Amino acid sequence: MKISSISILGYGKWSNVEFNQLADFQLIYGGNEAGKSTIMAFIHSILFGFPTKQSTIPRMEPKNKGPYGGKITLTETKLGTVTIERLRGKATGDVTVQVENGAIFGEEKLAEILGEMDRHTYEAIFSFDIHGLQQVQQMKQSEFEKQLLATGTSGSDTLLKAIEKLEKQMDQLFKPSGRNPKINQAIQETNKIHESYLVAKQKNDNYAALLAELTELDEASQNRFNEQKKLAGELSTLEWMKDKWPVYSEWQTLQEKTKQDFYFPADGNIRLEHFINRLRERENELLQLQERKKALEEPTFSNDAILNKAEALEIESLLEMWPVYQERKAAFQELRYTERKQLGQVTLHFGDMVPSFNSDMDRQVEQIVQAMAEIDSDFQTEELTLTFLKKEEESVQEEIDSLEQVMLPIKEWGAGPTHSAKSRGWEDFMFPIATFALLFAIIMAIFATSFWTLGLVLLFGCCALFFYMRRQPQTVGNSFVYEEQKRYRDKWQQLYAKMDRIAHKKAHSEELLQEIAEKKANLEAQQALLYEKFSMQPKNDFLRDMAEVKEQIALQKSLAATRNQLAEKEKLIISWEEKLSAITGDVNSKEEHVAILRQNLISYRENQTNFAKREEKLEQLHNQIDLLERDVSGLKIEKDNLMAQAGALSEEDFRQKGLLAKGYEQARERLLLIEAELPNPESFEAYRNLAELKEREFSVKQKMADLEAKGRDSERQRAELKHEIERLEEGGVYANQKQMFYLAQTDLTELAEEWFVLKTAHEVLKKTITHLQEEKFPKALQIASTYFSKLTNQRYKRIYFDGGRIRVENIDQVIFTPEELSQATKEQLYLALRFALIEMIAGEYAFPILIDDGFVNFDKKRLDLMMELLRYQKTNNQVIFFTCHEETSKYFSPDDRLMLY
Numbered sequence: 088m089k090i091s092s093i094s095i096l097g098y099g100k101w102s103n104v105e106f107n108q109l110a111d112f113q114l115i116y117g118g119n120e121a122g123k124s125t126i127m128a129f130i131h132s133i134l135f136g137f138p139t140k141q142s143t144i145p146r147m148e149p150k151n152k153g154p155y156g157g158k159i160t161l162t163e164t165k166l167g168t169v170t171i172e173r174l175r176g177k178a179t180g181d182v183t184v185q186v187e188n189g190a191i192f193g194e195e196k197l198a199e200i201l202g203e204m205d206r207h208t209y210e211a212i213f214s215f216d217i218h219g220l221q222q223v224q225q226m227k228q229s230e231f232e233k234q235l236l237a238t239g240t241s242g243s244d245t246l247l248k249a250i251e252k253l254e255k256q257m258d259q260l261f262k263p264s265g266r267n268p269k270i271n272q273a274i275q276e277t278n279k280i281h282e283s284y285l286v287a288k289q290k291n292d293n294y295a296a297l298l299a300e301l302t303e304l305d306e307a308s309q310n311r312f313n314e315q316k317k318l319a320g321e322l323s324t325l326e327w328m329k330d331k332w333p334v335y336s337e338w339q340t341l342q343e344k345t346k347q348d349f350y351f352p353a354d355g356n357i358r359l360e361h362f363i364n365r366l367r368e369r370e371n372e373l374l375q376l377q378e379r380k381k382a383l384e385e386p387t388f389s390n391d392a393i394l395n396k397a398e399a400l401e402i403e404s405l406l407e408m409w410p411v412y413q414e415r416k417a418a419f420q421e422l423r424y425t426e427r428k429q430l431g432q433v434t435l436h437f438g439d440m441v442p443s444f445n446s447d448m449d450r451q452v453e454q455i456v457q458a459m460a461e462i463d464s465d466f467q468t469e470e471l472t473l474t475f476l477k478k479e480e481e482s483v484q485e486e487i488d489s490l491e492q493v494m495l496p497i498k499e500w501g502a503g504p505t506h507s508a509k510s511r512g513w514e515d516f517m518f519p520i521a522t523f524a525l526l527f528a529i530i531m532a533i534f535a536t537s538f539w540t541l542g543l544v545l546l547f548g549c550c551a552l553f554f555y556m557r558r559q560p561q562t563v564g565n566s567f568v569y570e571e572q573k574r575y576r577d578k579w580q581q582l583y584a585k586m587d588r589i590a591h592k593k594a595h596s597e598e599l600l601q602e603i604a605e606k607k608a609n610l611e612a613q614q615a616l617l618y619e620k621f622s623m624q625p626k627n628d629f630l631r632d633m634a635e636v637k638e639q640i641a642l643q644k645s646l647a648a649t650r651n652q653l654a655e656k657e658k659l660i661i662s663w664e665e666k667l668s669a670i671t672g673d674v675n676s677k678e679e680h681v682a683i684l685r686q687n688l689i690s691y692r693e694n695q696t697n698f699a700k701r702e703e704k705l706e707q708l709h710n711q712i713d714l715l716e717r718d719v720s721g722l723k724i725e726k727d728n729l730m731a732q733a734g735a736l737s738e739e740d741f742r743q744k745g746l747l748a749k750g751y752e753q754a755r756e757r758l759l760l761i762e763a764e765l766p767n768p769e770s771f772e773a774y775r776n777l778a779e780l781k782e783r784e785f786s787v788k789q790k791m792a793d794l795e796a797k798g799r800d801s802e803r804q805r806a807e808l809k810h811e812i813e814r815l816e817e818g819g820v821y822a823n824q825k826q827m828f829y830l831a832q833t834d835l836t837e838l839a840e841e842w843f844v845l846k847t848a849h850e851v852l853k854k855t856i857t858h859l860q861e862e863k864f865p866k867a868l869q870i871a872s873t874y875f876s877k878l879t880n881q882r883y884k885r886i887y888f889d890g891g892r893i894r895v896e897n898i899d900q901v902i903f904t905p906e907e908l909s910q911a912t913k914e915q916l917y918l919a920l921r922f923a924l925i926e927m928i929a930g931e932y933a934f935p936i937l938i939d940d941g942f943v944n945f946d947k948k949r950l951d952l953m954m955e956l957l958r959y960q961k962t963n964n965q966v967i968f969f970t971c972h973e974e975t976s977k978y979f980s981p982d983d984r985l986m987l988y
Contacts, residue, residue, distance in 0.1 A: 088164050088200075089965040090130065090935050095157040097175070098132070099125035099147040114976055115969045117987030123969040124216075128936050131214065131903040133159050133171055134197075134207035136179030141464045159473040163933075164200050171197060203930055212924050213964075215917075216939035253845050260842045271839045271930055274837075277831040283826040297812050311794050311801070318791050325784040328771060332780065334761055335771045341758040351748030352732045359741055362726040366719060371716045377575065378707045398689045399668075402684050405666050409681050412663045419656045422649055442621060444640045452617070454635045456950040459610050459629070465716040473596045480589045490579045497571055585740075683908060764939040802938050855987045864925060871923035878952050883922040915953070922956065925964060943972070954978040 090109055100122050106115075117123050128147055133156075158172035167187045173180040184196040261270035269705040325439035328335075352358065614629050621636045653784050657743070664677075671680045733748075735741035762768070774780040872886045885896040895916060897901050904914050918941070925936065942953055954975075957966050968975070976984055 088933050089162045089163045090607065090967065091168075092158055092160040093126065093129070093157070094159070095129060096125075097149040097154040098157060099149070101125060101129070102149060106985060109964050109965075109967065109985075110980075114965060114984045115967070115987065116971070116976060116984060117969075118818075118971055120988040121970070121971070123987065124939055126937055127214065127969060129157065130159060130937060131206060131210065132180070133157065133283065134201065136182075137173070139178045145636065149823055161200070161723065166196070166200060169200060171200075181868060196882070202932060204934065211933065211936045212921060212928075214937040215921065216941060218350060253848055257842060257845045260838060267709065270842060273831065273835040273838055277828070277835050280828045280831050297808055301808045301812070302803055303804065304808065308798065308801055308805070315791060315798075316796050318794070319789050322784065322787045324789065325780060325787060328774075329777070329780055329784060331765060332771070334765060335768060337757065337936060338761045338765060338768055340571045341754050341761065341883045344441065344754050345758060346836065349943045350732075351751075352729055355733060355748065356668055356728065356742055356745040358729055359738065359745075362722055362729065363385070363738070366722050366726070369715050369719045369722065373712060373719065374717065376708055380705065380712065383705050383708065399688060399695075400675055401666070402688050405670065406681065406685055406688065407665070409661055412660065414616050415656045415659055420924040422653045422656065426646065426649050426653065429642060429649060429869075432642055436734065440704065442640060444637045449637075451613075452630070454628045455610055455613055455617075459607070462603055463606045466607070469596050469600050469603065473600070476589050476593045476596065480586065480593070482590065485584050487582050487586070487949065490575050490582070493577065494575045515904065523900065569804060619737045635923055867923045867927050870926050871919045873958065874922050875916055875919035878919060878949060880913060880952065883912075886916070911946070911949065914941070914944060915949065918956075922960060925960070929963045933964055935967055936960065937967050937969070939969045940971060942975075950975075 089111065090656050092105065092107040092109065094105045095104065100120075106126075115126065116121055123148060127146075131541060132138070132147070137156075138146050140146070153176070155431055156172070156174035158170055160170045162168045162169065169187070169262075171182065172185070173182045173183075182194055182197055184200070186192070186193045186196075196455060259268055261268050265271045266275075331778045562848075614625075616632065618625060623632065623636060626632055654828060667677065670684065728739070730736075733741055733744050735744055765771075774783070868886055868888075872884065875886055876882055881898065883895050883897045888892055888895070893905055893916070895905075895908070897903070908916065936957075936959075957968070958978075960966060968979075
């Protein structure tokens with residue numbers, strides 16, 4: 088059983104939400120107060136009913152007083168896929184169950200789906216949280232056995248409920264340390280009255296002795312009563328065994344009869360008769376069909392058609408091709424027109440074979456054109472470069488010529504500075520005199536008082552100034568000429584160096600022009616080869632000429648294709664006309680001949696219809712006969728296989744074996760019924776025969792009769808003693824106390840007898856339960872030990888119960904109680920016990936497992952082991968894991984994670 092979707096109309100904080108496509112191993116993640124526990128409680132409520140208002144479990148009704156309830160969809164149930172909806176109504180809600188075919192049912196259908204599972208048992212086994220895991224030390228053996236038996240065996244839940252009911256009734260009557268049960272209160276009351284009674288009767292001297300004797304008689308009576316009760320139980324068992332002895336004898340006979348296995352196919356005789364009847368029916372049908380076929384094979388009419396079949400087929404083919412002939416005739420005329428048009432467009436003639444102009448040739452032409460363009464560009468560039476160099480050379484030459492005109496000869500430029508120094512010697516001598524004369528004139532001018540004195544001073548000054556000025560230009564002029572000539576010669580040398588560089592560049596440029604000319608010649612040769620290949624003289628530029636060649640090649644190939652189509656269509660046209668001529672002897676008036684042939688063909692077909700119908704019926708009969716023959720053969724094979732399975736040599740032998748098999752099955756069925764009626768047939772083995780059992784019964788009855796006789800004597804003695812005691816008793820107080828004591832004793836006896844009846848029934852049921860426990864309890868503990876060992880990484884090897892309490896044993900054979908384990912190990916112990924219960928009942932109760940943050944105390948390694956166990960468990964039970972710890976999401980695939988926000 089798996090939960091595939093949850094739809095909450097209103098429950099706790101949730102309203103109008105749906106969770107669909109829940110996986111076999113589903114994570115529901117959300118923070119605190121995200122509503123995880125609410126979803127878990129919602130699942131419990133939908134399956135088992137809303138908690139009542141008196142219950143300690145919260146009802147989770149919406150605070151907004153809106154709708155209350157919702158629905159869940161279950162798959163893989165006893166009824167397939169079902170939808171369970173529970174809404175507000177009676178105390179636990181009104182429930183509807185919708186099955187796959189759309190039918191709607193009520194509470195009784197839900198009980199059928201859930202079986203004997205109730206909310207308490209489901210939460211004790213399949214649904215738990217961290218608080219439940221922490222209570223493992225409180226689990227007792229009886230509780231574990233109850234949970235195992237309540238779910239592990241069909242009907243055992245009824246036994247457990249009956250035991251619980253008896254225990255409750257017994258506890259209401261008596262508890263060893265109780266005060267409120269009826270027997271406990273009656274004992275207390277009787278003891279009080281008995282004490283008052285003893286005080287009253289101690290007044291008599293002989294009372295003690297008589298009382299002691301009476302007590303001895305009472306003890307002896309009680310012993311006889313116990314012996315009688317034991318013998319009564321044995322007698323009851325013996326009488327039951329005596330009544331069941333014929334059944335036991337039959338059981339022994341059936342055991343002997345069914346010792347050896349006897350195989351016979353299921354429903355063998357019925358299947359054999361079915362095969363025989365079907366064979367008879369098929370053979371009769373086959374005979375009828377063969378007679379009908381024989382009647383049809385006799386001809387009832389003759390073929391008077393004018394044409395035979397071959398001629399009809401030829402005419403039919405000719406008529407079918409008539410529209411095609413007309414279409415091709417029209418297409419032939421169109422192609423003739425296209426041919427003439429294409430011939431008018433031909434400008435080049437390539438001969439019989441039209442050359443090809445493929446993509447490689449396209450690339451070659453493109454490369455030649457591109458290379459020619461590059462060469463032309465390079466040629467123009469180099470020519471411009473050469474022209475510029477020539478102009479630059481001429482310019483430099485002109486500068487050189489200009490410089491050479493102003494440059495002094497090398498001899499003159501080299502002697503210029505020395506000659507100037509020698510010729511200036513007198514001028515250098517006159518310079519100090521002139522300077523002195525000038526200073527003198529200035530002084531005299533300052534102190535002069537007459538005009539003539541001033542004039543003489545000015546004369547001396549002018550002479551000195553003249554000599555000074557004459558010396559300065561000569562010196563400066565000679566130095567300037569030398570420096571200027573030096574600059575001329577430096578520039579002249581630079582210009583000649585530049586002329587050398589220009590000459591080198593001109594030579595390189597001329598070499599490049601020569602190379603470009605050679606490349607251009609090579610490309611022109613390639614162009615000439617292409618012109619020669621296509622037998623063409625250059626008309627325009629090379630690219631346009633090649634485009635024309637390509638166009639002409641495509642045109643002439645198209646023309647060739649047109650001519651091929653013309654030839655093909657002409658061939659088909661001539662072929663059709665030849666066929667027409669062969670049939671009619673004339674190719675003129677084609678339409679008239681076609682009409683006549685069509686009429687003849689219709690007549691032929693009408694004549695062939697009768698033959699076709701007859702052939703069709705014969706074919707159908709042949710197919711039916713073939714199918715029947717194969718059916719008959721298959722039935723014979725199946726019949727032979729059926730007989731071979733039973734090892735029968737004939738049909739009669741098979742029927743005899745079928746009777747034997749029927750007897751064997753009846754014996755097995757009867758044996759099962761007897762074993763249900765005799766739960767412990769081994770108890771009969773204590774007696775060899777019925778006579779021995781009756782002998783033991785007689786012996787028990789004799790013992791009971793002797794005990795009854797002794798009881799009668801004891802009662803007589805007791806009555807005498809009581810009479811004597813009564814005689815000795817005096818006063819109304821004593822009589823009253825005595826009466827009250829006897830009444831209390833009588834009431835106590837009645838309550839004790841009622842308790843004894845309940846105790847006897849409880850022991851009988853408990854023995855039955857013990858028998859079931861001996862089968863399932865050890866196996867469940869073994870599975871739990873295996874799980875616990877895996878979860879603790881092999882540190883613990885065994886779980887067992889001692890004195891009704893859980894004990895675990897580690898690999899060092901040290902015994903621990905749950906209280907002595909760590910919190911995480913206790914939780915793992917509880918999980919191991921739960922999963923053992925789940926595995927034991929998986930065949931009958933494969934309910935979803937709900938876990939609400941149950942592993943917060945686990946370390947990483949044990950958490951990995953726990954998740955591995957859950958992934959293994961999902962193959963039998965759906966696992967829905969609620970958590971607020973995001974790190975656990977790594978154990979789930981992305982599609983199996985549901986995030987709550």
